[in-house]
Amino acid sequence: xGEDGLHGPDGLDELVTVLDQLADRFRAMPQSYLLGxxxxxxxxxxxxxxxxxxxxxWAQLVEEGEGAGARPREIPDAGVFAVGDQLSVAGHDLVxxxxxxxxxxxxxxxxxxxxxxxTMKATL
Numbered sequence: 673x674g675e676d677g678l679h680g681p682d683g684l685d686e687l688v689t690v691l692d693q694l695a696d697r698f699r700a701m702p703q704s705y706l707l708g709x710x711x712x713x714x715x716x717x718x719x720x721x722x723x724x725x726x727x728x729x730w731a732q733l734v735e736e737g738e739g740a741g742a743r744p745r746e747i748p749d750a751g752v753f754a755v756g757d758q759l760s761v762a763g764h765d766l767v768x769x770x771x772x773x774x775x776x777x778x779x780x781x782x783x784x785x786x787x788x789x790x791t792m793k794a795t796l
Contacts, residue, residue: 683781684767690788691763694720697792698756706752716795717752720759723791727762730784734769734776763788 698706698720706717713719725747732745747758763784770781 684771687763687770687781687785687788688767690785690792691759691767694723694788694792694795695756695760695763697795698759700756703752706755710794712794715752717755719791719795720755721747721749723787724755724758724762726787727759727766727784730777730780731762731766731769734766734773734780737776 698716701716707715710716710719713722728747729744747762750758766784770777
């Protein structure tokens, strides 16, 4: 168990596991379910896109540093059927960034896992 309480030597495997589960779930959702409203979002798809954008933002912060002042890159709205892939790409970018710079953002790994779990629960 990692020192942050997540499983594995570096703690990243729990993020990969929950991220892959959520992305696969979004890929399998029918359109009617993707478009269904959930708390805080007009649809499950927009909730997933919001999480993908947050994960991408975190990855950019880790890669470039918080003081870099770079304008955040934003994941475009590519439609409801793209959300699963967008979650996967953004999440795995964050995993890669954290693996390459494990001390860059203390606590971010646990925050990312919590964000994925929260979105998973909200979009059931």
